[in-house]
Amino acid sequence: MRLRLLLLPSLRSKLHPPPRHCCSSSPITNGVASRRRFSTEGSAPRPVIGPDSVEVLGYSYPRDDFTNVTPKILEKVGRNLHNQSHHPLWLIKERIKAHFYSSYMGRWGNPLFSVHDNLSPVVTVEQNFDSLLIPPTHPSRKKGDNYYLNRATMLRAHTSAHQSDLVRSGLDAFLLAGDVYRRDEIDASHYPVFHQMEGVRLFSNHELFSQVKDGHQLSLFESGGRRTPQKQETHTLEAVKLVEFNLKQTLTRLITNLFGDLEVRWVDCYFPFTHPSFEMEVRFHGDWLEVLGCGVMEQELLNSAGAGNKLGWAFGLGLERLAMVLYSIPDIRLFWSQDERFLKQFRVQDIHQPICFQPLSKYPPLHNDISFWLPDDGFTENDFYELVRSVGGDLVEKVSLVDDFTHPKTGRRSHCYRIVYRHMERTLTQQEVAVVHGQIQQDAESELGVQGRY
Ligand code: PHE
Secondary structure, three states: OOOOOOOOHHHHHHHOOOOOOOOOOOOOOOOOOOEOOOOOOOOOOOEEOOOOOEOOOOEEOOOOOOOOHHHHHHHOOOHHHHHHOOOOOHHHHHHHHHHHHHOOOOOOOOOOOEEOOOOOOOHHHHHHHHHOOOOOOHHHHOOHHOOOOOOOOEOOHHHHHHHHHHHOOOOEEEEEEEEEOOOOOHHHHHHHEEEEEEEEEEEEEHHHHHOOHHHHHHOOOOOOOOHHHHHOOOOOOHHHHHHHHHHHHHHHHHHHHOEEEEEEEEEEEEEEOEEEEEEEEEEOOOOOEEEEEEEEHHHHHHHHOOOOOOOEEEEEEEEHHHHHHOOOOOHHHHHHHOOOHHHHOOOOOOOOOOOOOOOOOOOOEEEEEEEEOOOOOOOOOOHHHHHHHHHHHHHHHEEEEEEEOOOOOOOOOEEEEEEEHHHHHHOOHHHHHHHHHHHHHHHHHHHHHOOOOO
């Protein structure tokens, strides 16, 4: 099963995700956005997505052929579940902060890691991809996988989008939490908006080697070296091994602090912005669950962010994934619930208090199928998932392709999808589902050029 809550979705199945950075809740001001006028008196509020522009968090972005955000997605921007007191995602974030604050102290007893949880999710494509050395043709940049406001601006696909800016601002150790956005399939563990926590730590020569006997004779860098599976060309093997050890030890301690003793394993993987790169998996109910991606930061990234004399590690973990495991939350849509029966269970006095989550009763599902001929000029499954989400919202629990048929004579291709509808808080009627389902059929024909097969 692909768990993507965290972070890893597009990364792993497509060659690694796009990074993005951004840095503050201020807007992007390179001529791309302008401040919106909040003058709604006497008239209905302006639609968020207008014919020429898209408005997000009070700024207006001109539309172009890349614009693909939907009103349903924009509704989520600004919800900041990770900053909502006693929300389960907030609780996990606070526990991670508390762990880092108490375990890592600076020379004056100050916390070593600074924490940032208020950076705008609107970032430039440069931040999300280029600053992370993601090549211009990399598949993770696809329109079908991301939410673009226009060609230059997008909703961040991962918190790595901010790495470069925060390093450039002079930080050597930081944590950063935020909402991230990816177009994807729909099921109990996939939702187009989820939350990540990023961590970065840089080391100078002195910091890395001062604890090692005769460490002053060692260096971080070498010239004429080669890139191998273990290290980058400019790094010495001894420096990389110490950084890698520190990274893995930091993360193992964090996970042990959150979950108690549990089995952990490291799997080699690839990200364009780290080398070597790893994923951590934890054993949960007998299965290995991937919970984070990490690695030794690419030196080119640090060089261009003004920290060329240091080596660093970075990690990104998925907060929903951790919360689902820690509290046995069965469905990712529950994080968006405003139902008191869900929220009140997390209102503990002390963030370390164990929580025994009682699932809300499951209301019965209803499924309806939809079949159509695909247009000759191309069809992207994610576009259909997006359309289903736009019309059905959180009523849709899962969409799966149940039949892919090619007509033997005409060569025409058709898909049949099964859509499972379920409300988290009440029983749905067949009539109300029929309205939504009919609308999906109609919109698929008019927007995706498919032809219904009934
Ligand atoms: N940004 C990656 C993701 O979204 C995770 C990651 C972060 C990997 C930092 C390496 C370093 O999956």
